[in-house]
Amino acid sequence: MRGFHMSKQVSTDGVKPVNILAVETSCDETSVSIVRDGKEILANVVSSQIETHQRFGGVVPEVASRKHVESITWILEEALEKAGLQPEDLAAVAVTQGPGLVGSLLVGMVAAKAFACAMELPLIGVHHIAGHIYANQLVHELAYPFIALVVSGGHTELVLVESEGQFRIIGQTRDDAAGEAYDKVARALQLPYPGGPHIDRLAHEAVEAVTLPRAWLEPDSYDFSFSGLKSAVLAVLNQANMKGIAIEPAAVAKGFQDSVIDVLVEKALRAVQAYGAQQLVLAGGVAANKGLRARLTARCAEAGVPLLAPPLSLCTDNAAMIAAAAFLKYRRGQFAPFDMKAEPLLKLEAWSV
Structure with a gap:
């Protein structure tokens, strides 16, 4: 059985609800949602593996895969129980196809395929970043075109969403993603993993900030670069250590966060104006950063730009966002074959509906 692929348009006229069960295992969260x-x-x-990976200072792919295998069955059962549904009440099964850690993706892929095959349900492969963007659909009304600022541990991108499910990346990181830079700076400051929340907290406690550079790149570029900023932080810490000078971690955290946020916010607002976007949509794990949300809120209010941001529970990886994006494919009858492969480097534009 190869499954369903590019079938005819599916009716979603509201007579019968469309319940999509989704599986997300792209990194170190195991999640099933309906x-x-x-x-x-x-x-x-959502089952997080943060405590498991903290001792290593980062996600260990092999360990993450094993944890997904241990968790996926009971999480699937719990989701059905919480929703009060039986498998026959479902319309489709969705799963993160990529990008992500290949071992982690494979666990979710096998579980979703097995469930969909056993229940004779269509299968939908979902791009992880499309999920982050459409997490906003769960709480907001989206107006096209809009600009999505995607900020996470593995991605920092500006995406023009011209119409429903049509993505065009107009800017992306040339080196480290913002979340990755946060973790590396946190490690240099001897803060626990994951570093983002600790940097954010220290930045808010700081009374002053260490002056650090901003990587604006070319005048017309919407790309980002955080590797130089990370190196500048390490240089400040090394020089202080060599001179025997005590440096306040909070001041370093504030200087680093201010630099990251300045570039993210200003480039995002410039993109909104340049492309005539109706909204700025925030997405990704770093969207939970209080400093980023506060600065975006203030700047968007000044510029008269509507800002949408998901609640904190929908910023980090979760399967509800995968189901939200999958609904776009479901309505068009764009189902995946059962030999669909996990794609750790899946391109967002290639996934467009």
């Missing part, structure tokens, strides 16, 4: 009609979350079960 979402009705692309907007109503009936269940969103």
